[in-house]
Amino acid sequence: MMNTGSGFLARVRQTLPPAIAGPSLLAFLPALTLATFWLGGEAALVAVALGLPVLFAAAGGFSMRDSNAQRDSVTGMILRDGFERAAAKICEECTDTDLRSAIFIVELDEYKEMTNRHGQEAGDRVMQHCGAQIVSALRQNDIIARIGDSRFAVCLAPTLQLDLELCIQLAGRMQSATEEPVALDGTSLYMTSSIGFCQHSRAPAGSSAEWNKAAITALSEAQSNGPGGIRAFSADMPNSPGTRSNLREEAAAALETGQIQAWFQPQICTDTGRVSGFEALARWLHPVQGLIPPSTFLPALEEAGLMDRLSQVMLYNALVAIRAWDEAGVQVPCVGVNFATQELRNPGLAGRVKWELERFGLPADRLCVEILETVMTDQPDDVVTRNILALSELGCPIDLDDFGTGHASISAVRRFNISRIKIDRSFVMKADQDPEQQKLISAILTMAERLDLHTLAEGVETAGEHALLAQLGCGHVQGFGIGRPMPFDQTLDWIAAHEAKLQEAPAIGRQTP
Numbered sequence: 001m002m003n004t005g006s007g008f009l010a011r012v013r014q015t016l017p018p019a020i021a022g023p024s025l026l027a028f029l030p031a032l033t034l035a036t037f038w039l040g041g042e043a044a045l046v047a048v049a050l051g052l053p054v055l056f057a058a059a060g061g062f063s064m065r066d067s068n069a070q071r072d073s074v075t076g077m078i079l080r081d082g083f084e085r086a087a088a089k090i091c092e093e094c095t096d097t098d099l100r101s102a103i104f105i106v107e108l109d110e111y112k113e114m115t116n117r118h119g120q121e122a123g124d125r126v127m128q129h130c131g132a133q134i135v136s137a138l139r140q141n142d143i144i145a146r147i148g149d150s151r152f153a154v155c156l157a158p159t160l161q162l163d164l165e166l167c168i169q170l171a172g173r174m175q176s177a178t179e180e181p182v183a184l185d186g187t188s189l190y191m192t193s194s195i196g197f198c199q200h201s202r203a204p205a206g207s208s209a210e211w212n213k214a215a216i217t218a219l220s221e222a223q224s225n226g227p228g229g230i231r232a233f234s235a236d237m238p239n240s241p242g243t244r245s246n247l248r249e250e251a252a253a254a255l256e257t258g259q260i261q262a263w264f265q266p267q268i269c270t271d272t273g274r275v276s277g278f279e280a281l282a283r284w285l286h287p288v289q290g291l292i293p294p295s296t297f298l299p300a301l302e303e304a305g306l307m308d309r310l311s312q313v314m315l316y317n318a319l320v321a322i323r324a325w326d327e328a329g330v331q332v333p334c335v336g337v338n339f340a341t342q343e344l345r346n347p348g349l350a351g352r353v354k355w356e357l358e359r360f361g362l363p364a365d366r367l368c369v370e371i372l373e374t375v376m377t378d379q380p381d382d383v384v385t386r387n388i389l390a391l392s393e394l395g396c397p398i399d400l401d402d403f404g405t406g407h408a409s410i411s412a413v414r415r416f417n418i419s420r421i422k423i424d425r426s427f428v429m430k431a432d433q434d435p436e437q438q439k440l441i442s443a444i445l446t447m448a449e450r451l452d453l454h455t456l457a458e459g460v461e462t463a464g465e466h467a468l469l470a471q472l473g474c475g476h477v478q479g480f481g482i483g484r485p486m487p488f489d490q491t492l493d494w495i496a497a498h499e500a501k502l503q504e505a506p507a508i509g510r511q512t513p
Helices: 002-015 023-058 080-096 111-118 120-136 164-178 208-223 244-257 294-303 307-327 349-360 373-377 382-394 410-415 435-450 463-472 488-502
Strands: 102-108 143-148 151-155 182-184 187-189 193-199 230-232 260-269 275-286 290-292 335-338 367-372 398-403 420-423 454-457 476-478
Touching (some): 080 208, 102 164, 102 208, 111 120, 120 143, 120 151, 120 164, 120 182, 164 230, 193 208, 244 260, 244 275, 244 294, 260 307, 260 488, 275 294, 275 476, 275 488, 307 335, 307 367, 307 488, 367 373, 367 382, 382 398, 420 435, 435 454, 435 463
Parallel strands (some): 275 335, 398 420, 420 454, 454 476
Antiparallel strands (some): 182 187, 260 476
16 A cells, blocks of 8 residues: 555656646636635635645645755755756756756856955855846756856756757856846946856766766866856866965966966057057966966965066066067057055065166166055055055156955055046946946046046956047057957067057047037
């Protein structure tokens, strides 16, 4: 009898959930209760009211989604453990049948920087908003979880049709969903996301753990190509660099062997369209794993106490590049090199920079020193202040990087002899479509003009953003829409191609009143 009962209950569980656990029951529930009362009176209505929950539980309705899984207090989504259990079940189902699925890992770009600027409460609001937007792009039975501070994981419910093209389209929909503006303190905050995914049929092994790991590998590949990337897993992708300690050792060795070098991102003048400079950015080209993103190796170098050594490498690479451009007869007015707080605390920094400039026979105004706005707002010590002022007195232009994110005071801008402010990409993103963003940029540009400061906008990705910034009076622009960071040996060809385009297209002029 027990076996018969168990078999019957199993059949009930298989056949009833679709009928009583979905939206269809909600549509007919009012009619069902009314008919019950009409035909059987109050006694029948009470019996149905008590019996339906029992039948729902017996059919497994309460366990269709992992009800025991812990949930994130901010988004209400299941966490990593619950996702891994759900993915394991879907993996098993796909392995035993012809059904198909895929795992997507979605990570918000520059989430840590955003929370540093606006606070954790803003970060929570962004995660709530983006999580809800991603859910709206999925089907009802797809699994979504929050598996990190800025990371979501999605496992699609098994289906008969799911090819690579459909996965790419879905990734695009999720990416577009996360780019919807988030209202924050009277303004709009724009986020982008990087996505890596792996179809179950392309997973390197049969286990769900390997399937999930493959999707994470694809995400790393997407992030290495800048914000907003989408990558599908393939077997020839490099594995992650390994444990944290191994990464520190590898990064330290890469710094000494020349694997970590300066790549150069162009900056152009909005009045003339010509190259007005380059920014030197650290890039690690691994001989086996390819390009490793800065978000991976910079923290490792910082933990190893090697940021000052990185600063020396970047400074040397920048000065070598300037000399090479001069010898090639190419006009590059200056190169920007970033100096973080750790490097600015080195008492010998200004002396070292002066010695290097003299060694290469270059005037100080060819080297632009970039400091983060947070350096000025974190109550810098006397050594930091001394170094910034000494570099300015040496003749190096001082750029205030990520302006608008650290609440620097006007007096601090004056005290540190800032010559140019770099408007953060969070203000630039979609500015040509958002009037509120335009007002913020106009306010920054007006302030800069009153203080006799030059301006440069970062993160310019579209022709519309470029045109708007030029019309509003921003002096210089930089971003993927202008040119991506590139090794030095590619810069000469890029400059030649850019100069050729200037002969074909009219310059974008400022907006006249």
